[in-house]
Structures are given as C-alpha cells and as structure tokens.
Amino acid sequence: MAPPMPRHIVILSPDAPGPHPVSPCGHVALRLAQLLVAEGARVELVVPRDAAQDATGPWRLTYWWEAYRQAGIALHMLPRGDSIDGMLAFRALQWLRARTAPDLLLAMDHRALGAMPLLARQIGNLPATLPIGVVLSDPDGWSAPGADVLDPANPKPASPARLLRRHLERQAFDGADFMLASHAGLRDWQAARWPAKPCLVLEGLGQATLRPGEAEWRLAEGLRGTTQGQHLARLLAEAMENDPQPSGPAGRVLPAGPPLRMALPPRDDDGDDAGGRDPLEAFLAALEGALPRLRLDCEPPDPLLPATFAAGSTLLLAEPGARGLPLAIDAATLGLPMMLLDGTTLAGPGPATPSALLPWLAARQAPPRTAPALPDPPPLVSVCISHFDRPALLAQTIDSLRAQSWPNLEVVLVDDASPSAASRDWLAAQAPDFAARGWQIIRNETEQWQSVSRNTAARASRGEFILVMDDDNLARPHEVETMVRALLATGADAAGALQALFEGDANALDSDMIDRVEFFPNGGPADVGLVWNVFGDVNVMFRREAFEAVGGYTAEPELGCEDYEIGAALHRLGRRLIVIPEALYMYRFSAVNMAKGMSNERLYWSHKRPLRPALAGVSHATARLLAYVHGAEHAAQQKNGWSYWAGRPFDTPLPEYGIHDPARAAGAEFQYQLCVAALRAGDDGPAALLLPPLSRHSPQDGRLVRVLAEAALRRPLDAILRGEVLAADRRAGTTYAEELTRVLLMRGETAAARGWIEAGLPALRELLPDTAGGADA
DSSP states (O other), X not given: OOOOOOXXXXXXXXXXXXXXXXXXXXXXXXXXXXXXHHTTOEEEEEEOSOOSSOTTSTTOHHHHHHHHHHTTEEEEEOOSOOSOHXXXXXXXXXXXXXXXXXXXXXXXXXXXXXXXXXXXXXXXXXXXXXXXXXXXXXXXXXXXXXXXXTOTTOSOOOOHXXXXXXXXXXXXXXXXXXXEESSHHHHHHHHHHOTTSOEEEOTTSOSOOOOOOOOSOOTTOOOTTSOHHHHHHHHHHHHHHHOSSOBOGGGOBOOOOSOOOOOOOOBOTTSSBOSSSOHHHHHHHHHTTTSTTSOOBOOSOOTTOOTTOOTTOBOOOOOXXXXXXXXXXXXXXXXXXXXXXXXXXXXXXXXXXXXXHHHHHHTOOOOOOOOXXXXXSOOOEEEEEEEXXXXXXXXXXXXXXXXXXXXXXXXXXXXXXOOSHHHHHHHHHHHHHHHHHTXXXXXXXXXXXXXXXXXXXXXXXXXSEEEEEOTTOEEOTTHHHHHHHHHHHHOOSEEEEEEEEEESXXXXXGSOOOOOOOOOOOSOOTTGGGTSOOSOOSOEEEEHHHHHHHTSOOOOTTOOOHHHHHHHHHHHTTOOEXXXXXXXXXXXXXXXXXXXXXXXXXXXXXXXXXXXXXXXXXXXXXXHHHHHHHHHHHHHHHHHTOGGGTTOOOSSOOGGGOOSOHHHHOOHHHHHXXXXXXXXXXXXXXXXXXXXXXXXXXXXXXXXXXXXXXXXXXXXXXXXXXXXXXXHHHHHTOOHHHHHHHHHHHHTOHHHHHHHHHHHOGGGGGGSOSSSOOOOO
16 A cells, blocks of 8 residues: 655755845755655645845745745744754744644755754654654755865865854764755765665756866855855856966866956955855856856746846856866756856756656655663652752742653752851751652852762762752743653653743743743754853753762862863763753842852853863863863954854953964864864874864964974974974964974984975084984883
C-alpha cells in the first residue's frame, strides 16, 4: 500500500523573494513551493522576520502577500528583526506549536532553521511522527569547499557568529530525516558527509549543475550578509578596475570595452554594505557596453521577481568550475537564461510542472520513536538554591516550585548568611512546611558566595537529577517535568532552557505578559564558548553523576559566570549539554543583580572563568593565545558597550586584557582560527597557525609578537613561523627574532640559528661557529 501523500507542507525560510533581497536560499524556497503547489500540495512559506522593504513604498508587504497567494502559496511573515539565528528558529517553532501540525516540515539550510524543530521533536515538543527535511541551497560548508580550520591558507575565515551558525547547520543536517538538494553539486557534497541520509536533487530549479572547484573567478567567496548578486558586482568591478582586459577561462583575454568606473558602496564594521545604491544595479549600469559578449537578458518580468532585476537587466555568471554556483542557482530560480564566461548558455528552469516530488516525500517518514517510559517511581529531582537576603523574591521562587507538575521533588535551600531580620524570619516561618515536604534549609555561618553555597546544596541533596536555580527566578509549572523527560529522551548529561525576561518585584507568573525571549544559547560549540556564553544561564538540570564528575562549581568569592564555566567544563569532559527550545522559566532583571554591582575588574575576571577548562593540558603558547583572544573579545565588548558591559563607562582597556588596542585587536580571522584550532589540537602546532593572523590584526602589539616568538622558540625549524616572527618584528619595532636566535646559539642549536640568520638577520652571521654543523638539540 502506497504511503499517503503529504498534502499540507510547511517550508521554513529566512527570507523570501520580494519582501527580502536576493538570495539563493529564498529563491530555492520559492521555487520549491511552486513545484509542490503544482503537484497539488497546500504550502505555507513561513519567514520568521520582518519584510525588508518600506511598508509604505511600492513593494509594500500586502502586494507580496497577494502575489504569493495568486501563486497558491500562503506567505507568513513573523514580525521583529533577525539579528540572531536562534531568534528566527524560535519564532518559527512557536508558530508551529500554536497550529495543527503539517504533514511535512521542510527547513532551508541557511541560518539553520531546522536545528531547533528537530530538537523539539526529539523531546516531545513537536509530534514524533512529523517528518522533517532540510533543503540544501547554500550551506556554510559548501561556500568554502575543502576549507579547514587548521588550513592557514583558508580563504574564508569566520567570526564566532559564523562558527555558531555552522555548528547549528551540522545539527540540522545530522538530525534531518532526509535532504533535498537544489542541484547535483550539493547532492555530491551531501553524499560525502551523510552517505546514509536520503537525498533528492530537485528538478525544475534550473540546469546549473556546476561542481565547486578552483577557477580564476571565485564569485561565491563573498562575506556573509552580502547577497550573491551584490558580491558578483563588487568582485567583477574590482577586477575590471584593476585589469581593463581581464582574462577569461584558460587565460583567454576577453574582449575589451569602454573603461569601467563604479564607486563601490561603503561597508560597515561587519563587512556588510552600509546602504546606498544597490551594488548590482550600479554594476549593471556601469557595465552597459563594456563587455558585449558577457551579456544575458531577463525574461519578461515575473510577479515574484525581486526589484533588483527587471526586464532587460544584464547578469554575468562564472565559467564552469568556478565557485559561482549559488549565484547560478539564484538566476535559475528566477527563470533567467544564463550565459557563462566561456560562452556556454544554460537554459532557465521553464514552467513549474509536476515532477513526482510528492511521491518521493511521501516515502520519507519520521523514524519511529516513542517517549522513554518513566521509571516507577519517578526519579527524585533536587532543586538547589543559594539565597542571600531577598526573602520577598525567594518566596515567589519557592511558590513556583510548590506548583510543579513533577511528583517527586525536593528543594535544598542554602541561606548564605543573610544579615537581615526579614530573611531570618521568613526562613523560620518556612521551616515547618519544608520539613513536612522532606525539603531542607541549610544556613551558612559566614558568607560563602553562590558557587560554594550551590555545591553545599548539591552535596546535601538526594536526587538523581540536580536542578540549580537562582533565588529570584520563577519556574513555570512544567519546567522540572520537561527537563527530566528531555534528559531521558536525548541521553544528554545536562539540560538548560530558554528564559522569559521580566523586570520588577511582582510575580510575573500571575501576569498575562507576552514572553520576551532574547538569549538563545544552544549548548555549544565549546570553541565559541571561550568568548560567548553558548551554555545558558544557571538554571540547568544535571544528572547527578555528570555534576559530580565535573566537580561542581569552582569556588570564586565575589565573582560570577560560574554557569559559563561549568558548561565549558562539561564539554571538556565530553559531556552533552542541551538547551530546550522553550521558555521554561522567567528570569528577573533585578536592581540588585550581582553583575550590576561589580566593578569592571571583577566583571572581567568573572568572564575569564569559562576560559579555564580550555587551558587544562594545553601548551604555554596555546594558553597565551587563548587568553589573548578572550581578552580581545571582551575588550571589544567593553569598548562597544555590549552584553554585560552595556551602560558601563569606557575610559581605557583593563590592564588584565594584555592587549595593545582592543579596537584593532578584535577580528574575525584570529577568533575563528584560535577558537577551533587551539582546542582541537591543544599544543604548539596550532599556535604556529594561529599567531600569524593574530599579529596581522594587531600589528603594533609588541606583547603579541612576544607570544609569537615563544611559539617559535619551541619550533625553531618551522620556516613559516620564522618568517612571521621576522615580519612581526619589523611591524612592531621589536627584536624578538634576534633574541630568539641568540638563545638558540647559547643552547648549541646551530643549524636552527643558521636558518634564522640567513632568513633575515645577517648582522648575527659573525656569531655562527666556523663549522657548518653544531650540536643541535
């Protein structure tokens, strides 16, 4: 018996042609929706962000809603901005959970919209029978094929934000039931990484089936956040300005035309275009008549054609073998005939016709899964709380725990020597109820601070699971139950959750306020956790065995960020921390918040705690690098008033940062190579790869050159590292290469010293012994 056809299909996409600028992802999503509609499916295209156009302009959103409706597609634009990938995914998940589940869910790869729904299905927040597939259009790994973090020639480094996005993409690819590829090249890329995962190449998206490879024109090497069309304009314009007769494939000189002059748009600090005229539009206008053989014309305008294209527009594509495929797919989904630089014409996709896509999707069912049976009796959960002198807020916290749906619960409350009579009186009044429930109140004789008090509570507790809570947060009635079920369903060692933010002293559980969720940790990767909190808040449930294996919290009086540190320590031990994609508790912004009362120095040292697990067992040079990148990131945060530094005056960088200029030192390339390579190898090998880009980002920082020289002293025969030290000396005006060479001569490592002298220190040649050899170590 044939499986039933999926008649109701939801597609999650971070953008859509028309309301948003051109992108391969949006166009593939639109074309896929058109194919499914042509086969009789009811399709909803969900875009969890605002439209980019001015709502009062000619491209107002109502126009696009109507255009999609006429195409048979229900377009849902979920309001608010899109600065955080997790925010888009959470918004889409909320939309899904508030409606009847579709027959099939398809998530576009860009911005990893599939990772959160897949985790939600695994823990029971979406139906277990819902098939979820990922559509490949332009995944991050494809954009830089073959590039590896440990490859110093990697042409496309990334920031921590992009590392996080790639991590979430991998989670989505690993968990998806199947994949759809927008062209054969992506199917080959997928097959090499997930060979057992069913994957179908979509028909009707165009004939652009180029594979990624080396070529003279690299049209898909643009910065994230810049559309492929804009990058094409920028790259070709720069090439033509520098070379009036650019070479084509195999070195063939293309016909010369009139000189091309185009002012490139400015960029903001993140590398994105800072506004002004659309680069693609400006390029096409400047190109008119310059290279007549490199032309192609659009077909008649389509109702869903983005405003950046119009009838008669000219568009260029890469020659076969170039990394221009995402742009080719972009053009193909628009129905544009494409002419490559070698003169080959690729046909457009033609009309949307039935392609037997639905029957293939009907066979892709969600793998059978059942929720794990709860032990009988249900396991005991111990909620561990450290309290200091705010009894009115603590009363609300305890009331929220009394209302939990989980039947087997104990609370272990440690009062950290609260000095007020109000706290003492409240605790005394609670003692009978605590005793009746089998709960505990422990009082410290002297103030021990939160980490020690939480450890005290955990040691005194009896539960199989330990949930740590702040004494001013509020647990929603199903928080404990959801966390236990999630740990049992996933096998994870710890589970956090998203938080709903609120302010004031009133009990927010009694209000009907709409959830304000702004913090989207996801439990990893540990590399990014060096500089950003990807682990979540204190509000985490641990398996007791995992909490004890990590040693609990480290004791640091007057410091915070113990939640960051224990998350990093779990990863160091190979343990898994998940973050449930639901606001299970309410986080209070309080006037007596611990971080608000900290000095800048204490706040910095608090944020240095998550670095410590990564320093265990690494070499001295790698440890110096880790400390450097951590300091650089937080110097940038301090200077720009981000995160916990918001509202704090900036005068000079803190001396503990150990960096010369926070504005110049922070940069995407060194963070990318440092955060991953140092943790992956943990020795001087990655230091040789990490330090060169670091020194280029902060060219006048003599202290950084010193770290570079320390690594070189451990690897004196490394020619690449040697050249970097010499170059860094010249930039910074330091003499570390000369000092290092003298040390090598004192050690008797003559051959190594000779290499340094011949590479750039001729004045030291007289120090070499007459013999060519030497007692090298």
